[in-house]
Amino acid sequence: MKIAMWSGPRNLSTAMMYSFAARGDCAVEDEPFYGAYLAATGIDHPMRWEVIGSQPSDPMDVAADILGPIPDGKSIHYQKHMTLHMIPQFDRGFMRALTNVFLIRHPARVVASYSQKREAPTLADIGFVQQAELFDEVAQWMGRAPLVIDSADIRANPRESLAKLCMALDIPFTENMLHWPAGPKSYDGVWAPHWYNAVHASTGFGEAEGPLPTLPADYAPLVEQALPHYQRLARFKL
Numbered sequence: 001m002k003i004a005m006w007s008g009p010r011n012l013s014t015a016m017m018y019s020f021a022a023r024g025d026c027a028v029e030d031e032p033f034y035g036a037y038l039a040a041t042g043i044d045h046p047m048r049w050e051v052i053g054s055q056p057s058d059p060m061d062v063a064a065d066i067l068g069p070i071p072d073g074k075s076i077h078y079q080k081h082m083t084l085h086m087i088p089q090f091d092r093g094f095m096r097a098l099t100n101v102f103l104i105r106h107p108a109r110v111v112a113s114y115s116q117k118r119e120a121p122t123l124a125d126i127g128f129v130q131q132a133e134l135f136d137e138v139a140q141w142m143g144r145a146p147l148v149i150d151s152a153d154i155r156a157n158p159r160e161s162l163a164k165l166c167m168a169l170d171i172p173f174t175e176n177m178l179h180w181p182a183g184p185k186s187y188d189g190v191w192a193p194h195w196y197n198a199v200h201a202s203t204g205f206g207e208a209e210g211p212l213p214t215l216p217a218d219y220a221p222l223v224e225q226a227l228p229h230y231q232r233l234a235r236f237k238l
């Protein structure tokens with residue numbers, strides 16, 4: 001089985017990758033289109049050249065790789081994907097061979113977290129519009145809504161939420177998914193030193209999230225723009 005987990009940044013996506021890696025039967029891949037995205041767009045991200053140098057820049061090569069044999073003889077290939085990396089000029093045909101799942105998070109929490117790592121985020125940076133577009137595309141050719149899971153539900157009850165997800169994926173849930181060793185992982189992308197400090201300090205999912213964060217007034221329009229896309233996908237969450 002090949003699972004493509006689609007989210008924007010700061011969505012609990014790295015913790016979810018660690019959770020699946022801890023299963024024992026699962027190979028994981030960290031944002032395989034990141035280098036191709038940066039090379040194609042010219043956008044300036046932290047560690048831009050290190051990222052580009054660490055991955056294929058041709059999206060067709062990336063797609064061929066993730067459709068190839070599952071690494072290390074594992075039975076599951078979990079792919080952590082950023083929705084913003086799937087720019088319009090990239091052929092999305094490879095997605096039809098994957099089990100596509102959408103990981104969502106309230107935009108106020110995303111903006112609060114993202115702005116601590118990269119200043120002045122835009123709507124394109126946080127991936128909500130792209131996530132909704134990908135969701136609609138997958139739903140159209142599947143003839144039904146694909147799976148959606150909310151990071152808030154995972155934080156509130158990891159065991160129950162992951163068990164639901166595994167049932168929907170028709171794979172067994174294992175308690176191993178609730179814990180992982182602290183520190184960097186061999187499968188982390190080269191960008192991990194900039195983005196993964198908090199998750200490297202973790203050994204499992206954090207506690208349930210509290211009230212929504214208070215953001216600077218400048219960020220209010222960004223949250224308002226992203227919110228309808230989040231709310232629409234949230235109607236389909238497990």
